[in-house]
Amino acid sequence: MNPARASACQAGFSLVELMVALAIAGLAATAVVIALPGGMARPALAAERFAARLAAARDSAVIDGQPVACTIDAMGYAFARRRNGAWVPPSDRRLQRQAWPAGLAIALPAEGPRRLVFDAMGMPSDPFAAVLSADGTARRVSVARDGAVRVNAAP
Numbered sequence: 001m002n003p004a005r006a007s008a009c010q011a012g013f014s015l016v017e018l019m020v021a022l023a024i025a026g027l028a029a030t031a032v033v034i035a036l037p038g039g040m041a042r043p044a045l046a047a048e049r050f051a052a053r054l055a056a057a058r059d060s061a062v063i064d065g066q067p068v069a070c071t072i073d074a075m076g077y078a079f080a081r082r083r084n085g086a087w088v089p090p091s092d093r094r095l096q097r098q099a100w101p102a103g104l105a106i107a108l109p110a111e112g113p114r115r116l117v118f119d120a121m122g123m124p125s126d127p128f129a130a131v132l133s134a135d136g137t138a139r140r141v142s143v144a145r146d147g148a149v150r151v152n153a154a155p
Helices: 003-010 015-035 043-064
Strands: 068-072 076-083 086-088 105-107 114-118 128-134 137-143 149-153
Touching: 043 068, 043 076, 043 114, 043 128, 043 137, 043 149, 114 128
Parallel strands: none
Antiparallel strands: 068 076, 068 114, 076 086, 105 128, 128 137, 137 149
């Protein structure tokens, strides 16, 4: 038998090595699936995302020197930018319309949609607070008069 051909036949993985590699890949995939957030409503995660987008809108208003508005209602929230005397949707995809996750309830201080406008200095038109709740847990998202955006545990 040719020695070069014999070594070529021995190259590759054995069945045991292949099974061990598949078992390790399966464990890694399981760890990733467990670490992913579930599809159910989680007020803490939704509140953090909402607060981050409000802060991004505030910062965008300051950087561009143009007001940015956020309209919040029971279905979700949307941003708009003031351009040439009209409110237009922002081009930034992070500030596109967002729906609340299924099962999440929002308590707004006033009836109907609520509109919050950040001016070119990053100051809100009014202080704002909303409570996001689901499954017995709640988080409060607030915007102070100085434009600070906070997330706290709701009482």
